[in-house]
Amino acid sequence: MFNWLKNLFNTDDSLYTTRESEGTPGIDKPKITPTIKEETAPEKIDLNSMKKNELLDLAKKSGKKVNASMKKSDIIAVIENG
Numbered sequence: 001m002f003n004w005l006k007n008l009f010n011t012d013d014s015l016y017t018t019r020e021s022e023g024t025p026g027i028d029k030p031k032i033t034p035t036i037k038e039e040t041a042p043e044k045i046d047l048n049s050m051k052k053n054e055l056l057d058l059a060k061k062s063g064k065k066v067n068a069s070m071k072k073s074d075i076i077a078v079i080e081n082g
Contacts, residue, residue, distance in 0.1 A: 047076045055079065 047055065052068075055075045059066040064078050 047079060 045058075050058070052072045052075065055072060056066055056068060059075055059079050062079070064082070066075050066078055070078075
C-alpha cells in the first residue's frame with residue numbers, strides 16, 4: 001500500500017554507502033586540525049573624537065565601570081587605563 005511512498009523517498013539503504021567501507025587498507029585518513037585565527041592588534045580608536053554616549057557604550061562593552069554622570073575626559077581615562 002505504501003510502496004509508492006518508499007519509491008518516492010527512495011528509502012533503499014544500499015544508496016547510503018560510505019567511502020569508509022570502501023577504503024584502502026593500510027592508508028590512514030588525514031586528520032583535520034582546527035585552525036586558530038591569530039588575533040590582530042586592536043585598531044587604535046581616537047577616543048577624543050567619539051561622543052560621550054559612544055564612549056559610555058564602548059566602556060560598558062569592555063567591562064569598565066562608568067556612568068553617565070562622569071565627564072568625557074574621565075571616561076576616556078577609565079578606558080585607556082583600565
